[in-house]
Amino acid sequence: MRTVVAKFGGTSLADAGQFRKIKDIVSADPDRRVLVVSAPGKRFPEDIKVTDLLAECYEEAAAGKDFHAALSRVKARYSEILSGLSLDFPLDEEIKELEKHLAEAPEMAYTESRGEYLNARIMAQYLGFTFVDPAWCVCFHEDGTPDDEMTRRAMQAALRPLERAVVAGFYGADGNGKIHTFSRGGSDVTGSLAACAVHADLYENWTDVSGLLAADPRIVEHPKSVEYMSYRELRTLSYMGASVLHTDAVLPAADMGIPINIRNTDEPENPGTMIVRKLPKGQKKYPVIGVAGRKGMSVIQVEKVMVSDGSGFSAIMLDILKNRQLPFEQCLTGIDSVTLVIRDDLLAGCKEDLLEEIRETLKPDFIGVRENLSMIAVVGEKGTESTDANVKVLQALTREGIEISTINQGAGKLNLLIGVPDERYEEAIRAIYGTI
Numbered sequence: 001m002r003t004v005v006a007k008f009g010g011t012s013l014a015d016a017g018q019f020r021k022i023k024d025i026v027s028a029d030p031d032r033r034v035l036v037v038s039a040p041g042k043r044f045p046e047d048i049k050v051t052d053l054l055a056e057c058y059e060e061a062a063a064g065k066d067f068h069a070a071l072s073r074v075k076a077r078y079s080e081i082l083s084g085l086s087l088d089f090p091l092d093e094e095i096k097e098l099e100k101h102l103a104e105a106p107e108m109a110y111t112e113s114r115g116e117y118l119n120a121r122i123m124a125q126y127l128g129f130t131f132v133d134p135a136w137c138v139c140f141h142e143d144g145t146p147d148d149e150m151t152r153r154a155m156q157a158a159l160r161p162l163e164r165a166v167v168a169g170f171y172g173a174d175g176n177g178k179i180h181t182f183s184r185g186g187s188d189v190t191g192s193l194a195a196c197a198v199h200a201d202l203y204e205n206w207t208d209v210s211g212l213l214a215a216d217p218r219i220v221e222h223p224k225s226v227e228y229m230s231y232r233e234l235r236t237l238s239y240m241g242a243s244v245l246h247t248d249a250v251l252p253a254a255d256m257g258i259p260i261n262i263r264n265t266d267e268p269e270n271p272g273t274m275i276v277r278k279l280p281k282g283q284k285k286y287p288v289i290g291v292a293g294r295k296g297m298s299v300i301q302v303e304k305v306m307v308s309d310g311s312g313f314s315a316i317m318l319d320i321l322k323n324r325q326l327p328f329e330q331c332l333t334g335i336d337s338v339t340l341v342i343r344d345d346l347l348a349g350c351k352e353d354l355l356e357e358i359r360e361t362l363k364p365d366f367i368g369v370r371e372n373l374s375m376i377a378v379v380g381e382k383g384t385e386s387t388d389a390n391v392k393v394l395q396a397l398t399r400e401g402i403e404i405s406t407i408n409q410g411a412g413k414l415n416l417l418i419g420v421p422d423e424r425y426e427e428a429i430r431a432i433y434g435t436i
Contacts, residue, residue, distance in 0.1 A: 002031040002201040007169065007191030010041025010049055011208040012265035013119055016084025019126060025206070025268050026127060034159060034198060035166045036191040037123050039115025040077055050077055050115040051184075058111040061102040071099060078118055085126055094118060110179040113171035116187065120168035129164040134190060138172025140180040146172070148252075155197035167194055188249035192260075196252045203253050203260045205245055210264040211273030212237065212245075214290045215433045219426045223433065226273050229289050233379050234260070234275050236415050240292040240377040250275070288389055291432045293376035295422050296344040297329065298351075299406055302358060303337045303366040313362060314338050320357055324350060329375060330417065332408050339406065341419070344371055373405055374425040378416040378432055390416060392435040400424075400431045 006026070012018055026032045039050040053074045060067035075095050082089050098114050101107070117133065124131035137154035139147040151172070159165055169187025173179050182189050188205060195203035212234070215223040229237075231254035238247040245262065253260050253275075260275035304313060314331070317338055321328055330341040347354070351369065358367060378393055390409075393416060397404060406419035420428045 004031045004202045005034045005195040005200045006204040007036040009207045010038040014043045038187040061106040109181045116168040116170045124166035129166045132167045135173040140174045185246040188246035192249040192252040206265045210270040288380040295374045297373045299370045300340045304364045372422040396431040
């Protein structure tokens with residue numbers, strides 16, 4: 001028997017009607033043996049996600065304020081789901097437990113994790129599956145960093161004996177039982193870890209879009225969907241802003257060669273996008289499969305004659321950033337220059353001090369800063385090896401009169417990275433998409 005792990009996101013679990021859709025999806029394929037679920041998301045655009053309501057509970061409790069109004073809204077969301085499904089579930093007991101925690105010693109991770117915890121318990125009862133609490137098997141170190149090796153062993157021990165299981169996403173625990181969470185969207189990571197633990201044949205990620213689109217539909221009208229792409233392409237697009245799948249969710253599945261299928265809960269007949277190591281035979285490989293970008297970047301350019309002559313200039317520059325715990329997005333080096341791309345929000349509080357340290361330490365001939373830039377990735381596993389593809393992109397930007405502040409193509413030739421002014425970002429995305 002094949003084993004499919006299916007992760008369902010917050011919009012797929014927003015209300016009782018969505019729960020019924022999931023039951024139909026699971027019933028349609030008996031190979032879907034392990035489910036990973038998020039907390040209830042928005043039912044309509046103006047709605048509030050349950051995780052955000054729980055965050056509000058924590059903030060009020062931590063500040064010594066009355067948190068009961070927000071907690072009542074959390075309870076109401078689950079009551080509505082339970083009523084719609086006609087389930088007898090001990091919701092009052094669970095809410096009282098959370099209320100006690102908030103009143104006595106509130107912790108943010110524990111509080112926010114209750115959204116997934118409750119949803120998974122409800123889903124398990126609704127489907128007749130076994131509930132698996134990730135506090136038992138998704139392991140963290142005491143400092144809050146994931147313990148990947150322990151998680152692999154613990155999840156295997158927890159899931160392999162079970163015929164059918166529902167796992168809560170987003171959180172786990174350290175050796176002392178303290179709850180820790182992944183970053184937002186971390187249920188994707190839990191799903192990928194579960195797929196690896198059971199050596200799944202397929203990891204399905206069910207969301208509110210029918211696969212990955214070649215561009216942001218808020219910018220490009222009716223962008224085409226992508227039928228197949230590689231793990232590397234997906235990671236790059238996710239990192240650069242395509243928000244269908246958490247970036248870190250790709251790595252565990254990629255390491256084991258488990259295909260990832262991005263599907264739409266509201267259109268289960270749509271095959272979505274398959275993420276694979278290699279394209280199946282006969283599938284056409286397009287030169288460029290997608291374009292995505294991130295606004296709010298700054299470029300620091302440092303020039304000194306022959307910085308690449310073995311003096312260690314670049315290494316010292318990176319040490320300065322490391323000592324300040326200041327991450328950078330890109331580092332471009334030339335014969336006489338080093339260019340750093342850093343997020344505006346990270347640079348804002350230390351810009352003048354950083355520039356002064358660079359001047360004193362490296363004595364550059366020139367140092368300059370350009371703020372409010374967007375970095376755009378034109379992604380294709382082989383496409384950016386094509387001179388024609390690169391030329392079309394640059395010509396499209398030139399025709400629109402869009403200034404190119406930086407351009408970089410790594411040795412792996414997976415993507416072409418282009419910097420443009422923030423105010424021209426959407427125009428640039430549309431111009432580049434027109435070449436795909």
